[in-house]
Amino acid sequence: MTMQQHEEVTVTMAAPVDTVWSLVSDVTRIGEFSPETFEAQWLRGADGPAVGARFRGHVRRNEVGPTYWTPCTVLECEPGRVFTFGVGSSSNPVTRWGYRLTPLPERSAVEVTETFDFTAAWWAQAYWLVIGPLRRRRVRRDMLCTLERMRAVVEG
Template identity: 60%
Template sequence: MKLSRSLGDEVTVWMDAPPEEVWDLVSDVTRIGEFSPETFEAKWTRGSTGPEVGASFAGHVKRNGIGPTYWSPCQVTACEPGKVFEFAVGTDAITVNNWGYRLAPRDGGTDVTEFFRLPASLPTRLYWLVLGPLRGRTNRQGMRTTLERMKAVVES
């Protein structure tokens, strides 16, 4: 297993909708509260009004669905409509995590992959060595929940 893969994971769910419709959900950060079990709201910040590389937003997170609760600053790092939406979580100086969605047309619908990856710094590697299995399981369950909730909306 490659190091970059070991410091992250992904979940894919097929949705009976074209990539353009799914894109509208994954790239509208203001709707994340409808889907995520941890991030219950988000808003564009620093003058940003929508998805584009460099756009800033903040996610209001309730860690593990129970707390603590805090705002996480984020910045869009990849934005290809109908294909990929990715963002870095952290400050301008330090990225603590990267999250995103990849969309791929298949069988008249879309394979939607939500993923996360952590930077391969020594502190992060140590954190992941100790807490990675537990946090990884929580993230996988959260990604599956998020994608299944999006699927229900986009297919209704």
């Protein structure tokens, strides 16, 4: 039985949803927040978030290496609500990363959930069985770090 692996972390940010959206959907700023991805560049004429837009991320795995560029494609883009991109093949990404925004009007805040999904492909199951527990912990820690750094910016 193959199963897609899913992780998510939620942080509440005391900021307008448009401010938070501008930050989570601007891939060129990810280096300010992510422990692993230290830069990203829009590709093929893209200059902002839109379904199908391509970019590449410069990753330093686990903050120590290896270091490599990875192709990404925006899969979902609903301003003020959701921004998701796939890593790897645009038609069958190995991982999906995303941000889901839930405004909390009574608190003038936004719940920001960062998500990670690892492919359910048969070839990846052995990897996830061996490396999965360590990678899962790392992903959750890094998502929390990313969201806390973003919160410091939007609340600052």
